[in-house]
Amino acid sequence: MDKFVVRGGNPLLGTIKVSGAKNSALPCMAAAILTEEEVVLENIPQVQDIETERKLLTSMGAEVELGYGRAQHRTSIKCAILSDPVAKYEIVKTMRASSLVLGPLIARTGIARVAMPGGCAIGGRPIDLHIKGLEAMGATVTYDHGYLEARVDRLKGAHIVFDKITVTGTEDLLMAATLADGETIFENCAREPEVTDLAALLTAMGAKIEGAGTSTIKVQGVSSLHGARHRINPDRIEAGTFLIAGAITGGDLNVDCCEPEHLSALIAKLEQMGVKLDVGKDHVRVRSGGGPLKAADISTEEYPGFPTDMQAQFMALATQAEGTTTVTENIFENRFMHVSELNRMGANITVSGRTATVRGKSDLQSAAVMCSDLRASAALVLAALVADGESILDRVYHMDRGYERLEEKLRGVGAQIRRMGDVFGKR
Incomplete structure (x- = not known):
């Protein structure tokens, strides 16, 4: 079973391309x-x-x-x-x-x-x-x-x-x-x-x-349909994950081949936290704002609200913000399984019903953690990128369901991440 080994501390620098959704x-x-x-x-x-x-x-x-x-x-x-x-x-x-x-x-x-x-x-x-x-x-x-x-x-x-x-x-x-x-x-x-x-x-x-x-x-309704050729939209969740990766590491990262209009709820929250963003036609550049990140509450909603698929990743970022962040999950009732693993890395997160409270800033430490679902896996990678030491993430097959060669893309912009084992193609 594959694992990711991630050593934190490197700011992400350069350009990273978003895959289809x-x-x-x-x-x-x-x-x-x-x-x-x-x-x-x-x-x-x-x-x-x-x-x-x-x-x-x-x-x-x-x-x-x-x-x-x-x-x-x-x-x-x-x-x-x-x-x-x-x-x-x-x-x-x-x-x-x-x-x-x-x-x-x-x-x-x-x-x-x-x-x-x-x-x-x-x-x-x-x-x-x-x-x-x-x-x-x-x-x-x-x-x-x-x-x-x-x-x-x-x-x-x-x-x-x-x-x-x-x-x-x-x-x-x-x-x-x-x-x-x-x-x-x-x-x-x-x-x-x-x-x-x-x-x-x-x-x-x-x-x-x-x-x-x-x-x-x-x-x-029509009696029949015919063939066609179509180009799939960029993946807004992958793009959002990369934006948070740039922000959490204090990097200078250009997230390319995306659709910024689909990211408006996340972009607004990142700016509220003090993240500097340059928004183009098909790219968003994320840069460290120079000062500390500020807490900002989120509540997941159907589009165009804040996406539930970005909740776990945002929570990882909130561990690095000064102050208290409240995260309310309104779409799925069991989407806080990443909390215990983030806490193993030194986060200070408590859960009551559909609300998680994140108290920051936390100095995250490396740990062996378990991936429980697709987006929780991404949150743990993000946390590991800033944790002190080398973290081991188990069950990353969840990641392979929805992120295309994530470790290769992140390595291309300076992350220290590698895969151990091979269950999904050659890496």
Whole structure:
């Protein structure tokens, strides 16, 4: 099992490039199910979840080619024949995004059998909103031995109001509605850039969609979709993680190939803490402000609020700020598993319900720590970058699910980080 060994103390200097967004790429790969023609996706990140999605689509009968060499961040998918419309448990058990094949499968084939999904253990992420939406569109959904099975002759347009904002639910039902008979209106939709990115691909495939990126989306169903070529958005969470890496180490780091507009909530908080930022069209430069970091409270919200996927990384930064920071987690109920590991490194963090209180500044010390989920892993790397001594991070396979060769990128800007072992490709 792979580990990271990180020696703290080096400011990060130079330019670091952001990869494509995993959370955009996964639904866009699932969207290829909706057509018999080829879908080509560019700026695909090389992370474990993409490989899992490739295996999933291939198991259903799709032809999936992940590029190599100069085309290493491109994939072509052709679902001419879907001989086995089943998302098998042995494939999807490690990935929450497996639920995203439910909508396109039933829209395309009239039947879908999907294992209840896995992923990070950060709290319940129920699929009931997907089911309610499909039932409103005429599908019959049953649950049997860990699998959801949905059947329909053809989906019908419907008026669907989400009980709560759901990114995967919005994406899943958006894909289903593209081939439904008639108009579907969704209200209380997720507004994340990943939803907008998916809608852009679907539109390129011939879908008729209005309002993506707002709380109300209208879809006029069509009889069929065609192939398309689409470039995946930059990963806003990876970009945010790098911004914090530059800030926490007191470096001078240019985060390139990103979309600053998608980072507005984080940028505002960093500036509130005294971090100097130069924001360009497709890059953000982060520099030490010269003085100590100041505490700033955050409360995670749906986009465009502060993202839950940046909460753990921000908490690592808060350990280096003067004063008391309050972190309130409103999206997932079990997303403070990194707290105990940060405290092992010398942080002063207490948790009460959905609120964590960080008292800084703490002089972090190296330690052996355990990665519990994808973003907690990133937080521990950030803490280790400023800790005194050499830290060992275990179970970094979580990191490989969502960050493309993180240790190589960080080494390129001066971090002392190396990988021990090899479970995901050659490093």
